Amino acid sequence: MRLRVRFTKLGKVRFLSHRDLARIWERALRRAELPVAYSQGFSPRPKLHFGLALSTGHESLGEYLDVDLDPTAALAVEGLGDLTARLSAALPDGIECTAVAVLDHPGPSLQEAVTRCTWAIELEGPTDRAEEVVAALLAAPSIMVSRDRKGRVTEDDIRPGILSMNVTELSGTVVCLRADLGTQPRTLRPSELVAALGSPWSERRVCRLHQWVEDDGALREPLAPVVAVGAP
Amino acid sequence: MLSLWPRLEPLLSRVSKPARYIGCEDGAQRPAHRPGDVSWLLVYPDTYEIGLPNQGLQILYEILNERDDAVAERSYAPWTDLEAELRAAGLPLFSVDNHLPAGDFDVIAFNLSAELTYTNVLNCIDLAGVPVRAADRTDWHPLVAIGGHCTYNPEPLADFVDLVVLGDGEEVVGEITAAIAAARSQGRAAVLRRLAGVTGVYVPGLYESCTGEDGRFAGLRPVDAGIPSQIEKRTVASLADWPYPKQQLVPLTEVVHDRLNVEVFRGCTRGCRFCQAGMITRPVRERPAEQVRTMVTEGLRRTGYDEVALTSLSTADYSGIDEVVADIIGCGDNISVSLPSLRVDAFTVGIAAQIQKARRTGLTFAPEAGTWRMRQVINKLISEDDLYAAVESAFSQGWRRVKLYFLIGLPTETDEDTLGIVELARRCVEIGRNYQRSPSVTVSVGGFVPKPFTPFQWFGQNTVAELQRKVALLRTAAASARGVQLRWHDPRATLVEGILSRGDRRLGPVIESVWRNGGTFQEWSEHFRLDLWLDAMADAGVSVDEIVHRHREEHEALPWDHLSAGLHKDFLWQDWRDALAEVGLPDCRWTPCYDCGACTGYGIEHIVASAVPPAGGSQGTAVPVLLRTAVGV
Ligand code: SF4
Numbered sequence: 092m093r094l095r096v097r098f099t100k101l102g103k104v105r106f107l108s109h110r111d112l113a114r115i116w117e118r119a120l121r122r123a124e125l126p127v128a129y130s131q132g133f134s135p136r137p138k139l140h141f142g143l144a145l146s147t148g149h150e151s152l153g154e155y156l157d158v159d160l161d162p163t164a165a166l167a168v169e170g171l172g173d174l175t176a177r178l179s180a181a182l183p184d185g186i187e188c189t190a191v192a193v194l195d196h197p198g199p200s201l202q203e204a205v206t207r208c209t210w211a212i213e214l215e216g217p218t219d220r221a222e223e224v225v226a227a228l229l230a231a232p233s234i235m236v237s238r239d240r241k242g243r244v245t246e247d248d249i250r251p252g253i254l255s256m257n258v259t260e261l262s263g264t265v266v267c268l269r270a271d272l273g274t275q276p277r278t279l280r281p282s283e284l285v286a287a288l289g290s291p292w293s294e295r296r297v298c299r300l301h302q303w304v305e306d307d308g309a310l311r312e313p314l315a316p317v318v319a320v321g322a323p
Numbered sequence: 324m325l326s327l328w329p330r331l332e333p334l335l336s337r338v339s340k341p342a343r344y345i346g347c348e349d350g351a352q353r354p355a356h357r358p359g360d361v362s363w364l365l366v367y368p369d370t371y372e373i374g375l376p377n378q379g380l381q382i383l384y385e386i387l388n389e390r391d392d393a394v395a396e397r398s399y400a401p402w403t404d405l406e407a408e409l410r411a412a413g414l415p416l417f418s419v420d421n422h423l424p425a426g427d428f429d430v431i432a433f434n435l436s437a438e439l440t441y442t443n444v445l446n447c448i449d450l451a452g453v454p455v456r457a458a459d460r461t462d463w464h465p466l467v468a469i470g471g472h473c474t475y476n477p478e479p480l481a482d483f484v485d486l487v488v489l490g491d492g493e494e495v496v497g498e499i500t501a502a503i504a505a506a507r508s509q510g511r512a513a514v515l516r517r518l519a520g521v522t523g524v525y526v527p528g529l530y531e532s533c534t535g536e537d538g539r540f541a542g543l544r545p546v547d548a549g550i551p552s553q554i555e556k557r558t559v560a561s562l563a564d565w566p567y568p569k570q571q572l573v574p575l576t577e578v579v580h581d582r583l584n585v586e587v588f589r590g591c592t593r594g595c596r597f598c599q600a601g602m603i604t605r606p607v608r609e610r611p612a613e614q615v616r617t618m619v620t621e622g623l624r625r626t627g628y629d630e631v632a633l634t635s636l637s638t639a640d641y642s643g644i645d646e647v648v649a650d651i652i653g654c655g656d657n658i659s660v661s662l663p664s665l666r667v668d669a670f671t672v673g674i675a676a677q678i679q680k681a682r683r684t685g686l687t688f689a690p691e692a693g694t695w696r697m698r699q700v701i702n703k704l705i706s707e708d709d710l711y712a713a714v715e716s717a718f719s720q721g722w723r724r725v726k727l728y729f730l731i732g733l734p735t736e737t738d739e740d741t742l743g744i745v746e747l748a749r750r751c752v753e754i755g756r757n758y759q760r761s762p763s764v765t766v767s768v769g770g771f772v773p774k775p776f777t778p779f780q781w782f783g784q785n786t787v788a789e790l791q792r793k794v795a796l797l798r799t800a801a802a803s804a805r806g807v808q809l810r811w812h813d814p815r816a817t818l819v820e821g822i823l824s825r826g827d828r829r830l831g832p833v834i835e836s837v838w839r840n841g842g843t844f845q846e847w848s849e850h851f852r853l854d855l856w857l858d859a860m861a862d863a864g865v866s867v868d869e870i871v872h873r874h875r876e877e878h879e880a881l882p883w884d885h886l887s888a889g890l891h892k893d894f895l896w897q898d899w900r901d902a903l904a905e906v907g908l909p910d911c912r913w914t915p916c917y918d919c920g921a922c923t924g925y926g927i928e929h930i931v932a933s934a935v936p937p938a939g940g941s942q943g944t945a946v947p948v949l950l951r952t953a954v955g956v
Contacts, residue, residue, distance in 0.1 A: 103328075104575065106341035111576045118573065118627030135657060148336050181627065183347050183575055295333075 093197045094125075094158045094171075096178070097190040097314055100151045101298075104185035109144040115183065116156060122181035123174070126164030142201030142302065142313070143208070143274060146282065151299035153208075155201050155313050157194070192314045201302075201313060205274055207254055209301040210281050212268040216292035218261040224288060225258055225268070234287050249287060252279030266292065269300075324356060327414060328422040334408040342576035343371035344405065346397075346419035349573035349626065352384070353420050354394040361500045363387050363395040364418055364428035364465070368435070368443035369846060371399040371419075375572060376580040378634070379471060380434045382567040383492050393500045396420040396428070400443045401450070403844065409450065416450040425451035429503060431465045432488075435473035438823035439816065439845040442838040444469070445483060455835065457485050457528055462511045466503070474525075475556075475603055476775040478543075478882045479823050481527035482831035486518050488525075489886060490556030490603075491589075493565045495523045519550050523557035525886065526550075532828060535880075540827065542880040555887045556603070560927050562589060562610040566618060573626045582630035582661065583622045587615055587647075590921075591636035592911045592929070596702045596902050597691070597730060599774035600636055603888040605921030606929045607912055612643055619651050623658065630659045638662045639671045640912075642933035648674055672716040686717045689728035692736075693743025699905040700735055702898075710747065711754055718755040724763045725751060731793045732771040732785035732817075734902060741793045744768065745800040745807060752806035765808045768797065770817030772824050776888040778898035780881065783874040784821045790814035815853040819845065821871040822856065827882035830870075833859040889921035910936070 100107070107115070117137050120127050129135040138159035145151050171191060178188035198204065214221075228234065234250040252273040260267035272279040285294045303310040335341035346353075356362055365384055367374025374380070380397065387395035396418035401409060409415070416425040425431060431451060433444050445455050453464050460467075469477060470488040477487040488495055498521045506517040519526040529550045535541035545552055559565055571583060588609040591601040610618075619631050631651060638644060639662065651660050660678045675686060690705055692698045698705060714725055729744045748764045755762025770790045773779040785793075794811050801809040823830065836859035837845075837852070844850040860867055875881070877896060884892075894917065901908060911917055912929055913936045922928055 103345040103347050106335055106345050107575055108340075108342065111342055114577075114581075115575055117629075120627075121629065122624070122627035129657060147341065183349065185347070 092160045092162065093194040094160060095192050095194050095201075095314055096156045096158060096188055097312075098154050098156065098178075098182070099187045099189060100145060100149075100154055100185065101187075102150075102185035104183055105148055105150045108147045109141070112186075113139065113141065115186065119178055119181040120158065123177045125158070125174075126161040128159040128161045140200055143205060143278060145299060146280065146297075149281070149297040149299065152189075153299055153301050153312070155205075155302060157197075157201060190314055204304045204313060205302045206305050207271050207273050207303045207310075208299055209303070210268075210270050210272060211259075211298045211300055212270060212281050212285065212294070213296040214266040214268065214285065214288070214292040215264055215295045216266060218264065218266055221261060221266045221292075222258050225256055228287065229253065229256060236283060236287060238283070247277070249279050249283060252277075253284065256284075265295065271303075324421075324423045324427045326422045327417050327424060330412065330414055331417065331422060334405065334412060334414075338404045338408060339402060340576065343399065344401070344417075344419060345575070346422070348375075348575055350381075350568070350570040351420055351572060352388050352396075354388055354396065356394050356423075359392070359504070361393045361430065361503045362428045363393060363430045363432055363496075363500075364398055364425050365395055366398045366400075366416075366425075366431060366433050366447055368400050368433050368440040368447055369437070369844070370402060371574075371576075372578045374399045374434075375574050375578045376584065377434055377436070378568065378584055378586060379436075379492065381572055382565070383432075383496050385568050385570065386493060387496055387500070390497060390500065392504055393497075396423065398425060398447070400440075400447055400844075403850075406446070406450065406843075415452045416447055426453055426465060428465050429507075430468055430499075432468040432470060435469050435471040437846060438473055438820050439851075441480060441823055441834050442842050442845055444480065445835060445838040446843045448483065449838075455838075456482055458482070460485070460511070464511075466511075466514070468499075472600060472603065475599070475886060475888055476825060476883045477525065477527065477886075478828050479826045479830035479834060481828050482835075484527060485515060486524055486526050488557075489523050489554060489888070491559045492557070493559050493567070495521065495557045498522075499524065516549070519545075522555055525554040530885065540880055540882070543882075543885045553885060553887055555925075556889060558606075558889070558921075558925055558927060559589075559608070561930060562586070562608050563614055566610075566614055571622060571626060573628070580632065582632050583619070583626055583628045584632045584634050585615055585618045585622065586610065586635060587633045587638060587641045587644075588635045590929075591640075593637060593640075594702050594898075594908050594910060595691070596700075596778045596898060597733065597771060597774075598636075599777050602777050602890060604636070605889065605919065606927060607640075608930045609642060609932055612647055612932065615647055616650055620654055623655070629657050630661060632661045632663055634663055637666060639666045639674065642931055645670075645674055645677070648677060652677065672713055672720065675717070676720045685724040685726055686722050687726040687728065688713060690747065691728065691730050692733060692740065693729060693745075693747055694740045696905060697733060697736060697740040697743070699907050700902050701730075701733055702902070702907050704907045707747075711750065714751045715754050715757075718758040718762055723759055723761075724765065725755070726765045726767060727751070729766060729768045730771040731768050731797075732790050734779060734782045738793075738796060741796055742800055745797055745804055745809075748801075748807045749804040752804070755806070761806065763806050763808065765810060766797075766801065767810045767812075768794070769812040770814050772817055772820045774824055775881070775883045776890055776895070778895050778902055780825070780895065781875040781877070781899055783872045784817075786872055787814045787818050790817060813848065813851070816845075816848075816851055818867070818871065819851075819853065819856050822860070822867065825882070826865075826870050829863060829865045832863045833865060836862060887924075889919075889924045891918070891920040891924075894919045912936075 127137040140157040142155040174191045175188045233248045236249050237244050238247050254271040256270040259269045281297045304313050365380050367377050384395050387393045398418050448455050454460050466485045468486045469484050474487050502517045506514045515526050518524050519529050529546050530543040533541040533544050590604040590607040691703045748766045751764045773782045791814050801807050837855045840855050842852050842855040912931050
C-alpha cells in the first residue's frame with residue numbers, strides 16, 4: 092500500500108536541503124510508528140519517494156511524498172484518521188503534514204505525474220516597469236537561456252515552460268508575481284524565470300503554492316480523487 | 324534583547340549550508356529571558372556539523388535551562404562565508420535558538436575539545452562585539468568562560484578568557500550561576516573574585532607568572548592571599564544522578580555522529596600513558612545498566628533515530644556490555660548500535676558481530692604502536708596474539724576491511740617500532756586472505772602530541788622533519804605490502820597542536836597574531852597555515868623548541884602546576900620512569916589502587932558493577948591488554 096502525503100515547508104526550515112528533508116521524514120515516520128516498507132540489502136532504507144525537489148531557501152504550501160507501507164503489516168485505512176496530526180507532531184516547526192491519502196493503484200511517480208506548479212514570487216526592484224517587462228516576456232516567441240546540467244551547458248528555450256504569469260502586487264520596492272511554470276520535459280525553476288526577467292530585479296522570497304497533475308485536460312492536485320484521509 | 328532573525332534571513336540565502344544557522348532542532352529550547360536570570364551562550368568554536376553533537380554542551384544546555392535562575396542558548400562558529408556577510412552587514416555572532424546577539428548574554432562559554440580551535444575562540448569573541456583581551460572588558464561585557472578537556476592547560480588562552488572551568492560541568496555551572504547572580508551588582512571585579520572561590524573555577528586574571536632566581540618560569544601564583552593557590556577539577560560522584568541529555572538535540576541537517584548517544588561510563592583507568600582523556604577523567608563511573616536501557620529506549624522513541632552509540636573511552640569495559648547490547652538490538656528491527664571505542668579481542672569482535680548482522684564492511688582497532696616493546700612503553704599491553712586473534716575473528720566472521728590506528732613519535736620509538744606498524748598490518752592482510760579474496764587493512768597514523776597531566780608531559784615531541792621522515796619510512800614499506808593502505812595526519816598540524824598543548828602565557832600574542840592574520844578554522848586542512856604560526860612565534864620571541872621539542876626536567880615548573888586533575892605529580896613521574904623502563908601497569912579497577920590521587924584526593928570511588936574484569940580477552944585478565952575499536956565507523 093502506498094500513502095501520499097502533502098506537507099508544507101515554511102519559515103526558517105526553508106533553508107533545509109532536499110536531502111535534509113529526506114532524513115527528517117525518515118525519523119518522523121519512525122516516530123509516528125508507521126509500518127514503512129524497507130528496501131532489501133545490506134543497508135535497508137525506508138521506501139520513500141519524493142516529488143519534485145524544492146530549491147533550498149524556497150518555501151512551499153504543497154510538497155508531496157509517497158510512502159510505501161510494509162505489505163505484511165495490517166493497517167486499516169480508518170486507522171489513518173489522525174495520521175496528519177501524528178506526523179505533524181513528529182515534524183519540526185514549519186513542516187506540517189496537511190493531508191494524507193491512500194493510493195489504491197500506485198500509478199506514475201510524483202515526478203512523472205506533476206506537469207506544472209503554481210508559484211508566488213517576491214522580487215526586490217523598481218515597481219514602475221514591472222508590468223511592462225512581464226508582458227514583454229510573455230509576448231516573446233522564445234527565451235533562450237543557457238543551463239548547466241551535470242557539467243554540460245545547453246541552450247534551452249524556457250518560454251514554453253511559462254504557462255502563465257501576472258503581477259499580483261506592487262508596493263514600495265517589492266514586486267509580487269504569480270506564475271504557473273511547467274515541469275515537463277524539464278522543470279522551469281522560479282530562479283531561472285527571475286534571471287530571465289533580468290536586472291534590476293532580484294529574488295526575495297519564493298513559495299510553491301500548488302503542484303498539478305493533468306487528467307483529461309483538467310488540472311487536479313496530486314492527492315485527489317483518491318480516498319483522502321484527514322484533508323483540511 | 325531583540326531577535327536578529329529578520330536581518331539574518333537575507334544573508335542566509337547567500338551562504339553555504341544555511342540550515343546550520345536556523346536552530347529549530349527537536350530538543351532545541353527557545354527560553355524566555357526573565358529579568359534577573361543569568362544568561363549563558365554555549366559556543367562550540369567550530370562548525371555546527373562538528374559542534375552540534377557535542378554531548379558536554381548539550382548536557383549543560385539542559386541543566387542550565389532547567390534552573391529558575393538561568394537560561395542557555397547555543398552558538399557555533401559561522402563558516403567563513405557567513406562571517407564575511409555578518410561583518411559586511413555589521414551584524415554580530417548570534418545564538419541559533421532565539422537568534423539573539425552574543426554580546427547580550429551574561430556569559431559566553433566555549434567548549435574546548437581541540438587546540439586548533441583556539442583562534443576561532445578569539446574570532447567568536449570578536450564577532451560578538453566583545454574585546455578579545457579580558458583586560459579590556461568592562462562591566463557591560465559578558466564574561467568569557469572555557470570548559471572541556473583543553474582547559475587542563477588554559478595558559479595559552481589566559482589573556483582572552485575570564486574564567487576556566489576544570490572537570491565535569493554538571494554541578495559547577497549552577498554554582499557559577501549563583502555566584503554571578505549574587506555579586507554582579509558590585510561589578511565585574513567582584514564577580515571574578517567570587518568565582519575564583521568556586522571549586523573547579525580558575526580566574527587567570529587573578530594569577531601572575533613568577534620567575535625563579537635562575538630566570539626561568541617558576542609557576543603561577545595568586546595575586547593575593549584570598550585566592551586559592553591550587554585549583555582542583557570537579558568530578559560528579561555518580562552518573563546515575565545525571566541522566567543527561569534527556570532531550571538530545573536532533574539536527575535537521577547533516578552533522579557528524581548523527582545518532583542517539585548514550586554515555587555508559589565516564590573515566591578510564593586502563594592507564595594508556597599517551598591518553599589525556601583517560602588520566603583527567605578518573606575515576607571510572609558507570610551508569611547503571613537499567614538507566615542505560617531507559618535512556619536508549621526512550622531516546623530512540625523520542626528522536627526517531629535508528630542508531631544509538633554507547634559512548635565512553637572504552638565501551639567494551641562496561642560491566643555487562645553484551646547484555647545491554649543484546650537488549651537494545653532486541654528492541655526493534657533496523658536498530659543499529661555503534662560502539663565508538665572498544666578493546667579488541669575475540670569477545671569484543673563477538674559483540675560487534677552481534678551488532679552488525681548485515682553490514683560487515685569495516686572494523687576499527689587501535690593498537691597504537693607497532694611493536695610489543697613500544698606498547699609496553701605506552702602501557703597499551705596488547706600482545707601480537709591478541710591482535711591477530713581479533714583480526715582473524717573479524718575476517719572469519721565476514722568483515723572485509725580492518726582499520727588500524729597508530730601513533731608515531733612516541734617516547735623511545737626506534738625505526739624498528741615505526742616499521743613494526745606496516746609489519747603488523749601486512750600480517751593482518753595475510754590472516755585475512757584465509758577468509759576473504761581481497762582483504763584490506765587501512766593504517767591511520769597520527770603524530771604523538773604529549774599532553775598535560777599524563778606521564779608523557781615531560782617528553783619532547785618529535786619535530787616535523789622527524790615525523791615526516793617516519794611517514795616516508797612507512798610509505799615506502801606500505802608500498803610493497805599488498806592490501807595495506809596508509810593514511811597519515813599532517814605533521815605540521817601536529818606541531819601546532821604541540822605548541823598549544825603545553826605552551827604558556829607567552830602564547831597569547833601568538834594566537835592573537837594568527838587570528839588577526841586570518842588564521843581561523845585551523846582544524847580544516849584547507850585553512851591551516853603553519854607559516855602564520857611560525858611567524859607569530861618568531862615575532863613573539865618564543866622558541867618552538869623550548870615549548871615543544873625539549874624534554875622537560877623532573878623538578879621544573881610546568882605551566883599547569885597550579886591546576887589539579889587529582890593526579891599526584893610524583894605518580895605521573897613514576898609512571899614516566901616506568902614507561903622508559905618498559906614496565907606496564909595493570910588497570911586499578913580490578914587490582915589494588917596505586918594512589919594516583921584521582922579517587923583518594925576527592926574521597927570518591929570507582930563505580931563499576933562488575934568486580935571482575937570482562938571475560939574473553941587477555942585485556943580483561945592478569946595482563947591488561949587493551950585496544951580501542953570503532954565498530955562501523
Ligand atoms: S586513585 Fe587509585 S583507584 Fe583511583 S584511579 Fe587512581 S590508581 Fe585508580
